[in-house]
Amino acid sequence: MVDNKGVRVLTIDDSKTMQGMLRKVLEGAGYDVIQGGDGVEGLEVLQAANPPPKAVITDINMPRMDGFEVIEAVRKLDQHKHLPVIVLTTESDPEKKARAREAGATGWIVKPFSTESLLAAIRRVTA
Amino acid sequence: MSGDMDDILQVFFQECDEQLQELERGLSALSDGDSDHETINAVFRAVHSIKGGAASFGLENLVRFAHVFESSLDGLRSGRIVPTHDIMKTFLKAMDVLSDLVSEARGGAGVDHARVAESQSELEAIINSDGAPKPAEDVVPQDFVPVPMDFVPVPMDFEPVPVDMDFGFDTPAAVPDLIVSFCPQDAMYERGDDARNILIGLRDLAATVEGGTFSVTCNTGELPSLAALSPTHTCLSWRVVLPAAVSEESVHGVFDWVSDVCDFSIAREGAAEEAPAEPEATPVAAPEPVAVVAAPAPEASAPVHVEPAAPVHEVAPAAVTNAIAGNAPPAARKAEQVASIRVDLHRIDDLMDLVGELVIAQASIEALSRRNDGAVQQELTQSISSMQSLTRDIQDAVMAVRAQPVRSVFQRMQRVVREACSMTKKDVVLLLEGEDTEVDRTLVEKLTDPLTHMLRNAVDHGIEKVEDRLAAGKPAEGHILLSAGHRSGRILITIKDDGGGINRQRVMETAIKRGIVAPDAVLSDDEINNLIFAPGFSTAATVSDLSGRGVGMDVVKQAILSLGGRVTIQSVQGEGTTFSLSLPLTLAVLDGMLIEAGQSTMVLPISSVVETMMIDHRDVYLLPDGGNIISIRGTCMPLIPLAAELGLSKAPTQEGLANAVILVVENESGGRAALVVDEIRDQTQVVIKSIEKNYRQISGVSAATILGDGSVSLILDVPALIGTAIRKIDNRTSSVRTGLAA
Numbered sequence: 080m081v082d083n084k085g086v087r088v089l090t091i092d093d094s095k096t097m098q099g100m101l102r103k104v105l106e107g108a109g110y111d112v113i114q115g116g117d118g119v120e121g122l123e124v125l126q127a128a129n130p131p132p133k134a135v136i137t138d139i140n141m142p143r144m145d146g147f148e149v150i151e152a153v154r155k156l157d158q159h160k161h162l163p164v165i166v167l168t169t170e171s172d173p174e175k176k177a178r179a180r181e182a183g184a185t186g187w188i189v190k191p192f193s194t195e196s197l198l199a200a201i202r203r204v205t206a
Numbered sequence: 207m208s209g210d211m212d213d214i215l216q217v218f219f220q221e222c223d224e225q226l227q228e229l230e231r232g233l234s235a236l237s238d239g240d241s242d243h244e245t246i247n248a249v250f251r252a253v254h255s256i257k258g259g260a261a262s263f264g265l266e267n268l269v270r271f272a273h274v275f276e277s278s279l280d281g282l283r284s285g286r287i288v289p290t291h292d293i294m295k296t297f298l299k300a301m302d303v304l305s306d307l308v309s310e311a312r313g314g315a316g317v318d319h320a321r322v323a324e325s326q327s328e329l330e331a332i333i334n335s336d337g338a339p340k341p342a343e344d345v346v347p348q349d350f351v352p353v354p355m356d357f358v359p360v361p362m363d364f365e366p367v368p369v370d371m372d373f374g375f376d377t378p379a380a381v382p383d384l385i386v387s388f389c390p391q392d393a394m395y396e397r398g399d400d401a402r403n404i405l406i407g408l409r410d411l412a413a414t415v416e417g418g419t420f421s422v423t424c425n426t427g428e429l430p431s432l433a434a435l436s437p438t439h440t441c442l443s444w445r446v447v448l449p450a451a452v453s454e455e456s457v458h459g460v461f462d463w464v465s466d467v468c469d470f471s472i473a474r475e476g477a478a479e480e481a482p483a484e485p486e487a488t489p490v491a492a493p494e495p496v497a498v499v500a501a502p503a504p505e506a507s508a509p510v511h512v513e514p515a516a517p518v519h520e521v522a523p524a525a526v527t528n529a530i531a532g533n534a535p536p537a538a539r540k541a542e543q544v545a546s547i548r549v550d551l552h553r554i555d556d557l558m559d560l561v562g563e564l565v566i567a568q569a570s571i572e573a574l575s576r577r578n579d580g581a582v583q584q585e586l587t588q589s590i591s592s593m594q595s596l597t598r599d600i601q602d603a604v605m606a607v608r609a610q611p612v613r614s615v616f617q618r619m620q621r622v623v624r625e626a627c628s629m630t631k632k633d634v635v636l637l638l639e640g641e642d643t644e645v646d647r648t649l650v651e652k653l654t655d656p657l658t659h660m661l662r663n664a665v666d667h668g669i670e671k672v673e674d675r676l677a678a679g680k681p682a683e684g685h686i687l688l689s690a691g692h693r694s695g696r697i698l699i700t701i702k703d704d705g706g707g708i709n710r711q712r713v714m715e716t717a718i719k720r721g722i723v724a725p726d727a728v729l730s731d732d733e734i735n736n737l738i739f740a741p742g743f744s745t746a747a748t749v750s751d752l753s754g755r756g757v758g759m760d761v762v763k764q765a766i767l768s769l770g771g772r773v774t775i776q777s778v779q780g781e782g783t784t785f786s787l788s789l790p791l792t793l794a795v796l797d798g799m800l801i802e803a804g805q806s807t808m809v810l811p812i813s814s815v816v817e818t819m820m821i822d823h824r825d826v827y828l829l830p831d832g833g834n835i836i837s838i839r840g841t842c843m844p845l846i847p848l849a850a851e852l853g854l855s856k857a858p859t860q861e862g863l864a865n866a867v868i869l870v871v872e873n874e875s876g877g878r879a880a881l882v883v884d885e886i887r888d889q890t891q892v893v894i895k896s897i898e899k900n901y902r903q904i905s906g907v908s909a910a911t912i913l914g915d916g917s918v919s920l921i922l923d924v925p926a927l928i929g930t931a932i933r934k935i936d937n938r939t940s941s942v943r944t945g946l947a948a
Contacts, residue, residue, distance in 0.1 A: 093251070093255070094221060094255045094258060094259055095217050095218075095220075095221050096214060096217050096218035096221050096255075096258075096259040096262070097258065097259065097262070099213075099214040099217050100214050100262060103214065140250070140251050140254050140255075141251070142247075142248065142251065153398075154396065154397075154398075160396065160398075161395060161396070161398050162398050163398040163399065163400075164398055168258075169254065169257055169258040169261065180397075180463070180466060180467075183396060183397045183398065184397065185397050185398040185399045185463075186399075186463055187463060190258050190261055190262065191258075191261040191262040191264075192262075203403050203406055203407065204398070204399070204400075204403060
């Protein structure tokens with residue numbers, strides 16, 4: 080078992096339920112979780128984070144700024160442009176998936192997620 | 207989810223409430239013809255969020271319905287569906303069903319499955335009519351087994367895998383090893399991905415089968431000289447040999463997400479290897495592997511690799527700022543969300559209690575200072591007065607914390623009206639005004655029932671049938687305006703309909719028939735209007751589904767009274783009726799008048815006191831059994847000797863009444879009585895302490911309070927006092943009732 084301690088992960092979701100669940104699962108696995116309640120806040124948290132997160136998990140459907148915009152914005156930040164961003168969404172529409180790819184998403188997880196699949200996805204991009 | 211997710215489940219339900227409110231707000235706006243993109247998005251998001259959360263908790267009924275709802279809203283979002291009146295009605299109904307499903311999931315009442323099915327098929331009809339091609343995903347999911355993500359699940363731990371790992375088993379010759387060659391494009395790294403991630407994925411695949419070969423070869427043939435090396439250009443490719451037992455399909459799984467940004471090929475050893483799409487990047491084309499490295503450690507030979515978190519090069523802060531600024535406009539454009547925290551209500555209640563104590567303590571110091579006639583008095587008075595203003599501010603601040611906009615209750619009324627419409631086959635639009643008006647949250651909760659009944663009543667009895675409306679030259683669609691606002695320290699809620707108004711002649715006939723008023727009674731218009739609040743009164747010609755619910759307006763009035771409120775009616779025949787509810791902002795403090803009666807100090811709510819005067823014995827009429835009536839400017843009302851009424855003293859004699867102080871008090875329906883008191887002492891704000899909780903209910907007393915001198919004082923229940931007095935007189939003689947109609 081590799082120690083995840085100190086590995087910081089940013090989760091962006093407007094659903095408090097989802098945020099609570101992500102926090103529980105990720106902290107349970109030893110990750111250091113920081114969160115943003117929508118795209119705009121997520122980016123602010125990302126900019127302010129010290130140390131910066133090693134990965135971002137973002138929802139797609141959010142007020143103010145959606146997940147696609149978040150990914151595009153992250154890719155435009157010199158400091159974070161290679162940051163893995165995993166999309167976590169209930170959407171399973173191939174078009175949306177293609178859009179996420181285009182925007183620069185590093186992965187795609189469909190809700191409801193299993194704890195294992197979520198952790199595996201994060202491990203894959205942060206290991 | 208296991209039990210430790212229970213608290214998150216509670217968060218989910220709270221969130222559902224918020225989302226349902228958001229949904230209601232959005233759909234209402236859409237119904238009103240406001241179809242801007244953000245509104246539609248918000249509506250979609252609300253249903254989407256509920257679905258997402260519900261799926262996580264395996265709430266299948268909820269997910270299934272939300273899914274269909276969401277799909278139909280998607281048509282709206284993409285512009286394939288135009289929000290017509292009928293479609294909006296379907297959506298509003300679906301919202302009610304969704305709300306019921308949430309309640310059911312929460313352990314509330316079971317849902318009407320026929321209604322769910324009906325709403326679902328209505329939504330499906332919308333989806334099927336939008337003419338859009340149906341992606342496979344649009345089929346309602348049959349089960350909600352967690353869907354695997356695009357990556358093949360990876361075991362948790364790994365160690366660098368030695369090259370040419372040999373497990374000592376010879377693979378069956380029949381199935382040759384799997385050769386995977388891949389060459390990432392620049393775009394893959396730009397997406398935050400890494401060749402290493404693919405190597406991990408492949409390694410984990412190898413680990414899922416027993417035995418076989420696993421080896422990784424990195425091709426550095428494309429690596430330019432150091433001077434020519436560009437950090438953003440890829441020049442490495444890999445060749446991985448996987449055990450024969452690994453399926454090609456699972457390898458495709460590893461590349462699924464990156465298939466557009468990473469060239470790869472899969473072949474069985476011995477078979478001709480399929481070349482990746484980009485010739486210049488074909489690793490296998492280079493006949494000799496230049497280096498064999500341990501996976502996953504491409505960094506060793508691949509300077510191209512960039513740690514995601516490490517800046518590639520120094521970035522000027524300005525650049526970052528610009529980058530942020532570039533993303534900022536969406537944030538600036540949208541309204542700022544107000545930061546909030548959740549606080550348990552009981553904590554605020556505790557705080558409120560403490561503030562109450564503070565108010566009392568403050569008043570007692572003030573009382574003490576009045577007795578102190580020394581030199582310090584002036585200074586003392588000054589500091590007390592500043593403390594008084596501070597106390598008042600704290601009190602207001604705590605009340606503001608408890609304050610809640612009436613929006614939540616008002617929005618619930620939309621559903622009430624919709625349901626009432628469908629039962630009465632009427633078309634009524636409910637308009638809301640002043641939903642942001644804030645009142646104490648206990649009051650908000652207690653407003654729901656009375657408002658529900660009043661709105662049902664307005665649809666059922668207020669708004670005429672469509673044919674009657676058309677005959678009267680009115681639009682077929684009825685309108686009810688529900689508004690709230692602050693009026694001189696109280697909240698005023700009005701329910702105004704554009705219906706037929708109160709038919710006073712019919713009200714009178716019914717009231718006489720039911721024995722509520724004497725046949726020869728002469729009542730003013732207002733008094734007749736108020737008859738609808740009389741217990742057992744109903745003028746509905748036919749008992750509809752709604753009026754059959756057994757709740758009359760008398761119950762509504764009682765509820766409003768118990769909140770310290772007043773109800774008044776204005777009605778113009780043919781034009782409509784307006785009900786006005788005037789309520790206190792809080793149930794915790796009260797503006798009271800301190801009076802003396804029978805050596806006791808008591809409090810009367812100022813809102814119920816109409817006037818104060820000295821008795822003129824010529825106006826007092828003795829009833830045969832000793833009761834008294836007083837005529838004030840021609841209006842007769844019972845004269846209540848307060849001390850005697852409460853059993854504090856014997857009934858006063860005629861002489862004792864002469865020159866006594868009387869307070870004319872009024873109940874909510876305008877019924878009046880004159881209270882005889884010994885003295886009026888003061889006017890003050892008192893903190894309401896429940897007497898039922900601490901002692902028991904006492905007739906004529908609504909609550910207690912603690913005065914500045916530390917003594918306990920009773921707060922009088924004016925409506926109850928008036929009611930008792932009127933009943934007594936009613937039992938004596940019916941001839942005086944005319945002047946006392948309630």
